[in-house]
Amino acid sequence: MPHGARLRRLCLLAAFAGFAMCPLPSGLYLTAQAPSKEYIRLGSRVIAIESPVVTGLSPTTQHFYGGGGNTSASISADSTTSWSATVNVTWIAFNSLSSGTGPGTVQYGVGANTAGAAARTGTITISFSTGQTATLTVNEDALSSSPPTLALLNPPPNGVYPSSTQQTFTFQASSPNGLAYINRMELEINNSLYAGGDDCRATYYPSAGILYLTAYDGFAYGYTLGSSGTASNDHCIISLSSSTATATDTSATVTLVVTLQPSAVGTQNVYISSTDNSGAQSASYGISFGTWLAYHELTTSPPTVSMVSPVTTATSQVLYFKLSDSNGFRYIDGNQVVMLAYDAVPNNAPCHLTIDLSPQYWGFVYQIMNGGWNFLGSGSIGSGGVVGAGGPCALDFTNSKIHVNPNPALPDPDPNASLVTDIYLDLSVIVASTTPPVNIYATLIDRAGRGSSTPVLVTQWQ
């Protein structure tokens, strides 16, 4: 039964019972009434009773913290009564259609208050075709300049967590500007904050209720907490059914059940942070809240790079690199590069290709010239095209390949199923000349920071 009709029946009963006023649900605003008639039979007589057309708006006041937010208001009206909504300020905007007929909902958003400005008030007015109006007063606090705060509730911060592969993390973000102003909360489990490559980086958006986990390809994929299944990448697995999120007006609390994958070798640091809608980060950013060691290093030796087959004198050929780490190839810090240079100083070379091995940039290639980071082109290895054609050196993406299986024609093995120590990089390169010789450099460190951070000469092309 429509809300208005139900109220009219209530009023009718109240009239028979001799009450002078009709009780109304809390928060419903009863506007001026245009009369209509209903008829009831008493014995052989029919009595006409005038009953009001009830139109209304609920709630009639709404409070927002300084960060604003989105909400909705319910409109009560007969199925034949049309209405339209207007607002008297620019910082309130309708997120849905602002007009309709009969009962409805108007969704609206309140922008964050201007920094340094006082609290403010706006009014949403609903005008009905009956001539009636209803108003909703929107109050918004001043915007606090304080960034969000973040607390690790479980396990205790600054600890050394058990060596089991599973751990439950509960962390809470709060903002004086309200829940809507908390843009995201992040849990990052990695050897160190700036260790390049795959890591366990879970980001929760409280306003949407969606958890994103960065996958091996660098992209984040969305999941709903409480649903069945898991979210996983090569570093960790998050149980969705065991993980939860709750919220108050000013805070969000997330519990994530995390299992480390065998690729997560070595001591892991646990970082948590929160960012608000202005981009301000919590003071917790960059601070390790604890360490977690589930899979010990097998060796402290840094990774190595070598050529699988000798470089010939041809100016166009495929260079076959093998990169190895006895802790598994995932333990090679991915944000490292292999470079070709005419110059004895590798960072000041007229021809300079860098190949980032980070999974996020798997095969992403930059060509950097004249000692500066002058970007000429890029692409993904295995995709089409040649970058740098006609220049001092060029990279043919089509005939280049990154593979884990020594035989590139066969599928790559799962690094979490067994220890895989090598990764192969086949670069199809064209150089204008090999006089003077082209120096082939590499920098390789592992995820614990071991190895040479400055380029080392692998071989010469001449």
Added chain:
Amino acid sequence: MSPLEMFLTYYQKYSNISRRESPKSPMFIVAESRLLLIRLILLSLAITGCWAQGVPLSSGTVRGTVVSDSGAAIANSSVFLYPLDPLSKFTTKTAATAAGAFSIAAVPAGRYVLCARPSTPDFVDSCTWGITRLIVDVPAPTGTAPISIHLKAASILKVRINDAGGFLERRPTDKAGPHVLVGVLSLGKFVPALVSGQDKTGIDYRLQVPSDTPLPLRVYSSNVKLQDPAKASVASGGYSAVIVSSSAKPAIAPLTFTAVGRIL
């Protein structure tokens, strides 16, 4: 304190105690000598263990200047050092001067990522943005030469999601979302754009990015069907493309996507 200094300090301390306890019997002196030997062995093992555990036995100073790509000093940035050694807890922040100079003393030996966040929106921070990280070793093998932290000029990336159909409105039956993730990859991390405006016609996103730097853009939703700027359907894995802004033309042409339905 070097291992040798630690040894000498310990030996001197022990010798002083021995002198205060004289005279002693020959047997006591032999026993005492054995005890000294055992303690020295234990100390030696402790020192070796310290090296093996990566505990720094020396420190250094990291100093330099925050500059633009053209070499001009950038004033009043915040400079950060983050350790690459998972066992190191030394993370620090210092303020650069108006001339862009900074100095961080007593940094434990180790390998760090050095980066800076500018106080002006004209530049982007190098902790988030870049092609490679700036890695420094402490103490530096070549001495304490000043290090330049280069900050890129900022460009603005704008992305709009048109939503004439109301697919981005949250419905009472929605368990989560709707939500669209817009951002770019940098230094191995996804950097999300922030919502700069929202109304019933769509959502605007904005992100400050470095100029002259190729960045993989991603637009993805797990619950909203999207069309890319060419009106092609965005695959379930999301839209990706490499964007590059130019310092000569800082504003990147806005990219407009369209919400065309829900993913159930």
